Amino acid sequence: MPTPRKLPLYVVAELQARESRKKRDFSAAIDRAGEAAHLALQAGDETAWWNMTYLQAECHRDHGSIPECLELAKHLAGHPLSAAQPPLAARAFTLLAVALQGLGRLPEAAEAATSAAALVAGDDEHVYLHIQAQQGLIAALAESRHLDEAWSECLALETLLLTDLVDEDTAGKAYWVIGNVAFLSERLAEGGRCHDLAAERLSRSKDVDLWARFNRASAVMRLEAKLTDQATLRCIERAELATEAVGGTDRDLLEMSFARAHWYYLTGDMASAIALLEPICTRSGILAVQTAGEASFLLGKSLLACGDWTEALRRLETGAAFFDRAAAFERGAEVRAFMATVE
Template sequence: MALYSEPGEQVLLELRARDSWNQRDYDTAHRLADDAIALALDLDDVNAWWNMMFLKAECLRNLGLVSESARVAHELENHVLTVESAALTARVSTILSLALQGSGDLSGALTAARHAAAAVRKTPDQQESHIQAQYTLIAALADSDQLDEAWVECLTLAALLQGNPSSQISGKSYWAIGNVAFLLDQPEEGTKYHRLAAENLSPTNDLELWAKFNRASAEIRLAAGVVQPETLECIDRAELAVSIVGGSERDRIELALTRAHWLVLTGQFDAAAERLKFVISKDKLLATHTAAEAHLLLGRALKAKRDDPEAAVQNLETSEHLFSQAGAPSRAGSARELIEDIEPTRS
């Protein structure tokens, strides 16, 4: 039941919801958005309903409730306001792609990202929406192992940045371009773009985003085998930032996975295995491809320890299955190669 009944109170409720969002109090923003949605239905205010539904989807994603965010985005996707507007279609498809990517549906995420990129090309005056759709498409392509196409899209994104968007938008864009460079085994290019991202993303403006960037930057460097001191500094910065802002449980688990990855690559296999077993115990909170990564790393750690080849193979087989399920065949192949390397040594 709506808590208010007058149009003026609707506006006040929306303002309170957005104020909570701006303060990064996503729980309160989500609750107020729900109240505003109910009131908008009572008042038959379609525009207010759409805006608060979109805010709800954003809150849910930031709270780590990505499946719920995707459900709200799907509802908006089919709404008449969205269907009739290329700009709104781009916004909804972008957040839908991010939510599906977070839940491990890489195929769905890529489809939504392509839809967003196609829609935003019809609105050339919407520069920031174009950039957001572009870096979302790049992320979906990269996670789906389509790296050559992702790099082509990176060049398009780099050209868009010549229009001097906001620092935060630029930071996220350089972050996405750097990720692809690392995945293409171009660590110098990757480091260059991630340094540009760090210059544009300020811990003062958004400490939570700063934490996510540093964790992601560390993870992509580790995936490329880069274990220089700068990588460890990224992990340390992310852990410090999360200790201050709190973050969702999913954020903390993903950060534990990144630290474990560092431990595996630096030969600290016992410590890595302990952390990875904790991460895997919370796998219901993770995207499918992230859970697959945890099993892959545990398989690698156990393989290196050489004291339990059966457990190593079991984790690698789980990783292969999850990567295949998520739509990441190249990474599934990496797990299979490790299994084939172990099997001749099993008794």
């Protein structure tokens, strides 16, 4: 009987990292992935080092340590191995775009995602990478409120889904992004259609965390469109239950509270909205800069509705400053225009 071949140490460390990530022990996953990258480099396997460093960056992203994810993604994007292999570069630039967006650096995020898409466009073998890059580009454009550009990119993304090469999970994530932009650009029927297609394709039994994030995002988009119907409330409740089931990062929990606060605001329960928004704004450093701006803007409007003018104007100005930091200047201008009507 043949003796089982002993696995290289970096492969063992990789398996441990992936198992920790699966259990949502992201600190352990980051450590094991870093160890795997170091061992791979010692073994002279540069490709394995690249993949382990990428895994470490993903674990940082999952953990919410976005600056650390950014630094690793930037290092990989500029590495000679990425320059020699466009698919690797596309992966690195896509992750770089996600990290930049998370830090509110939206124009740079759009630029990184555009670079990623250009590297694999037209290559059926790497259609998944192209789809991921398009999603990153659309998210950055939408968060910057460049909605016409974002919708144009959505149409390009949907054409990539019209092939047997794309699995259900990937298609679900793509329809999720397209639906977000549809809602933001007041294409409400299209938004509902795309999020329904996403819900049909994403498996709640396979990935409860993804199911939670989808429902949270769908609720946020519906609330942005001022939809306070039962479909929106179901999205919020499903997201809350799924988030409770899997646990979540501090950012996940704050974003979930923000969705519920927005629901309270739109349904006229200002006291409940303020009770949630004040602690969210106190911890705004955990959130993406754009989201922090939205939370401050909503708190300002809620306080105004209760007659607290001084504090409301302070919160509104803070929201506008957050949007400026995120280079979402149109959104910042909207807040200041709103303040002018109030004053």
